[in-house]
C-alpha cells in the first residue's frame with residue numbers, strides 16, 4: 001500500500017495511530033507488533049514500570065525512533081514528517097535547554113528556530129510560572145524550575161500534540177500540582193497531551209490511560225474505569241490486579 005495515502009486517510013479525530021509497530025533497541029525487542037490509537041484532545045497517560053517501552057513509544061510518535069516495521073501516523077502524517085516539526089513538541093527526560101543561558105535567552109533562541117513571536121515567549125513564561133526567573137541562568141535554577149524551562153520551550157508555537165516524558169519526575173508535590181494545572185490549561189486551549197509516568201497516582205489526573213508492560217498495552221482505559229473494573233482503591237493496586245489477571 002502507498003504509505004503516504006495511508007497516512008493521509010487517517011481520521012482527523014485521531015492524534016496518533018500505531019499499527020503493528022516493531023522496534024528493536026540494542027539487540028532487545030521492545031515492541032513486537034503493537035497497535036494503538038490516541039484521539040485528539042485530552043491527556044493520555046502512558047503508565048507502566050521502568051523499561052516497559054514508554055520512552056520508545058514516545059520516540060516513535062515524535063519520529064526519532066528507528067522502527068523495524070509498522071506505521072506510526074501522527075496528525076494524519078507519517079511520524080517524523082517535516083510538516084509535523086512545528087505541530088508536535090517533545091520534552092525528554094534529559095534537560096534539553098542551554099544551562100549557560102538565561103531562561104529568556106533560551107526561549108528567544110528556540111522561538112527564533114520555529115518562528116514563534118515575542119508575545120508567545122511572554123505567554124509561555126506566564127504559563128509555566130517562570131516570569132520572575134526569566135533573567136536567571138538555567139544552571140542557577142532549582143531542578144523543578146529548570147524542568148519548567150524545557151516545558152516552556154516545548155509549548156512555544158502552540159504545538160497541537162505535546163509529548164512529555166516523565167515531566168514531573170523528581171518534583172515535589174506542590175510543583176507536580178502546578179505542572180498538572182499547566183497541562184490541563186494546554187488541553188483547554190486545544191492541545192493533545194501524551195504524558196508518561198511511572199507514578200501511578202498521576203494516572204488519576206489523565207483523561208485516558210494506556211497501561212504498558214513488557215512492550216505491550218495491557219489496558220486502554222480511563223481512571224474511573226480502571227478503578228471500577230478492578231475494584232481497587234488506588235491505581236497502584238489496580239495495575240497489579242490487571243497484571244495478575246493477565247497472568248491468570
Ligand SMILES: Nc1ncnc2c1ncn2[C@@H]1O[C@H](COP(=O)(O)OP(=O)(O)OP(=O)(O)O)[C@@H](O)[C@H]1O
Nearest residue numbers: 025026028030049050051052053054055056057198
Ligand atoms: N539505547 C538502548 N540500547 C539498548 N536497549 C535499550 C536502549 N534504550 C532502551 N532500551 C531497552 O528498551 C526497553 C524499553 O525502554 P524504554 O526506555 O522505552 O522504557 P521506559 O518504559 O521508558 O522506561 P523508564 O520508565 O525507565 O524510562 C528496555 O528494555 C530498555 O532496556
